[in-house]
Amino acid sequence: MTDQKTIYALSSGRPPVAVAVVRISGPRAGDALKALTGKLPEPRRAMFARIRDPQSNEIIDEALALFFPAPRSETGEDVAEIQLHGGRAVIAALFAALARMEGFRLAEPGEFTRRAFENGKLDLTAIEGLADLIYADTDAQRRQALRQLQGLLGNRAEDWRKRLIEAQALAEAGIDFSDEADVASNVTAQALGVARALQSEIAQALSDAARGERLREGLVVAIAGPPNAGKSTLLNRIARREASIVSPFAGTTRDVIEVHLDLAGYPVTLLDTAGIRETNDPVEREGVARARARAQAADLVLWVVDASDIAMPDPPAVANIFVVRNKIDLATKRTLDEKPSGSFGVSSTTGKGLDALLDTLAAFVNETLGSREPALVTRERQRILLQEASDALTRAIAEAQREDIFAEELRLAARALGRLTGRVDVEDILDVIFRDFCIGK
Ligand SMILES: Nc1nc2c(ncn2[C@@H]2O[C@H](COP(=O)(O)OP(=O)(O)O)[C@@H](O)[C@H]2O)c(=O)[nH]1
Numbered sequence: 001m002t003d004q005k006t007i008y009a010l011s012s013g014r015p016p017v018a019v020a021v022v023r024i025s026g027p028r029a030g031d032a033l034k035a036l037t038g039k040l041p042e043p044r045r046a047m048f049a050r051i052r053d054p055q056s057n058e059i060i061d062e063a064l065a066l067f068f069p070a071p072r073s074e075t076g077e078d079v080a081e082i083q084l085h086g087g088r089a090v091i092a093a094l095f096a097a098l099a100r101m102e103g104f105r106l107a108e109p110g111e112f113t114r115r116a117f118e119n120g121k122l123d124l125t126a127i128e129g130l131a132d133l134i135y136a137d138t139d140a141q142r143r144q145a146l147r148q149l150q151g152l153l154g155n156r157a158e159d160w161r162k163r164l165i166e167a168q169a170l171a172e173a174g175i176d177f178s179d180e181a182d183v184a185s186n187v188t189a190q191a192l193g194v195a196r197a198l199q200s201e202i203a204q205a206l207s208d209a210a211r212g213e214r215l216r217e218g219l220v221v222a223i224a225g226p227p228n229a230g231k232s233t234l235l236n237r238i239a240r241r242e243a244s245i246v247s248p249f250a251g252t253t254r255d256v257i258e259v260h261l262d263l264a265g266y267p268v269t270l271l272d273t274a275g276i277r278e279t280n281d282p283v284e285r286e287g288v289a290r291a292r293a294r295a296q297a298a299d300l301v302l303w304v305v306d307a308s309d310i311a312m313p314d315p316p317a318v319a320n321i322f323v324v325r326n327k328i329d330l331a332t333k334r335t336l337d338e339k340p341s342g343s344f345g346v347s348s349t350t351g352k353g354l355d356a357l358l359d360t361l362a363a364f365v366n367e368t369l370g371s372r373e374p375a376l377v378t379r380e381r382q383r384i385l386l387q388e389a390s391d392a393l394t395r396a397i398a399e400a401q402r403e404d405i406f407a408e409e410l411r412l413a414a415r416a417l418g419r420l421t422g423r424v425d426v427e428d429i430l431d432v433i434f435r436d437f438c439i440g441k
C-alpha cells in the first residue's frame with residue numbers, strides 16, 4: 001500500500017522535447033515547490049518561476065509551476081506540477097535536486113494512478129478506461145475509453161451493488177421474521193423483485209460485451225485465398241505501404257503479416273496469409289496451417305481469387321466472407337461471365353474497384369462495432385465478474401424459497417460487483433491492472 005514518501009516522475013514524453021511535465025505527489029509536494037521556486041503558487045494557478053537547486057542556489061531552468069492541494073488533485077494527495085524545458089540535462093538536474101530532499105523517491109509505473117485509486121479518486125473500471133485512453137489508436141476507441149474513465153460501467157456497477165445490498169438486507173430480515181410467515185414472504189418477495197430486475201439489467205450489459213472488447217482490441221480481417229491471387233498486393237494497397245512481400249512466385253508469403261488500420265474511426269487488424277494449397281515444403285505447410293487457423297478465427301475473411309483464372313477454389317465455410325476477384329484488369333469476357341454474385345471485382349495493381357470494397361468493409365466494421373449505444377463492458381475481467389454476479393443472481397432467484405441461500409447468493413453477487421469497481425478484495429488484481437501503465441502516470 002501507499003507509503004508516506006513523496007513521489008516524482010516525468011509525466012511527459014521522452015526528452016529531448018519542447019516542454020517536460022514533472023509531477024510530484026505526496027505530503028511534501030508543496031515543500032518541494034517552496035524549496036525549488038522560493039514560494040508556493042496559488043492553488044491551481046500557473047506561476048512563472050525560476051527553478052533553483054536548493055543546495056547550490058544555481059538556476060536550473062525557467063518554468064511554470066502549479067500546486068493542487070489535497071484532496072482536490074489527481075492523486076488525492078498534494079500534487080505539484082512543474083513544466084520546464086524538456087532537455088535531458090534540465091530534467092536530470094531537477095531530479096537530482098528532488099532526490100536529495102528528505103522523503104522523496106522516483107515513482108513506479110502507474111503509481112500516481114494507484115494512489116488516486118487508493119484515495120478513492122478513481123475506481124478500477126475508470127482506471128482501465130484511463131489505460132485504454134492512453135493506448136487508443138482510433139476515434140471510436142478514444143470515445144469508448146473516455147466513457148469508461150467517466151464511469152459508464154463503474155457508476156452502473158456501484159448502483160447495482162447498492163441495490164443488491166438493500167435486497168440482501170431485506171432477505172436477512174426475512175430470515176429474522178421466519179416465524180411470522182406473512183412478514184417473511186413479503187420482504188422476500190421485495191428482495192426477489194430487486195434480484196430479478198438486476199439480473200435482467202446485468203444480462204443486457206453482458207449481451208453486448210463482445211462488442212466493447214472487440215472495439216478495444218480491433219476487428220480482425222484476414223486476407224486468404226489460393227497462392228498468387230494477389231493477396232499481398234491487396235494488403236499493401238489497402239495499407240498504402242509495402243508491408244508484405246509481393247512476387248510472381250507462388251508461396252512467397254509464409255508467415256502471417258499484420259497491419260493495423262484506422263477504418264472510419266474503428267481499429268482493424270488486417271492479416272495477410274500464405275496462399276492456401278497443398279505443398280511439400282514444411283515451412284510453407286506451416287504457413288498454410290497458420291493461414292487456415294487465422295482465417296477461421298477472423299471476424300471477416302477477404303477471400304481473394306484470381307479473376308483471370310477460370311479455376312476458382314471454394315471459399316472456406318466462415319460466418320463472414322467477402323469474395324474478392326482480383327486482377328480484374330486481366331480478366332477475359334469468359335472469366336468475367338463466371339463472376340459469382342455478391343463478389344467484388346478489383347485490381348490491386350491499378351486500384352480499380354477498391355473504393356467499393358473499402359466502403360463495404362467500413363460499413364461492415366461500423367455495423368459490427370459501432371452505431372449503437374456505447375458498450376458497458378470493454379474487458380474480459382469486467383465480463384467475468386459481471387457473469388459471476390449474474391450467475392449468483394440466477395441461483396438466488398431459483399432458491400428464493402430458502403432464505404439463507406437466497407441471502408448468501410445476493411451477497412456473492414454484490415461481492416463480484418465490488419471486485420469490479422475495486423471496492424472489495426482486489427489486492428491480487430491491482431498489479432495486473434497497473435502493469436499497463438507507464439512511469440509518470
Ligand atoms: N495484373 C495484375 N497483377 C496483379 C494484381 N494483383 C497482384 N498481381 C500480381 O500477381 C502476382 C502475385 O501477387 P501476390 O500479391 O504476391 O499474390 P499472393 O500470393 O496472393 O500474395 C504478383 O506478380 C503481382 O504483381 C492485379 O490486380 N492485377
Ligand SMILES: [Mg+2]
Binds near residue numbers: 274
Ligand atoms: Mg502473398
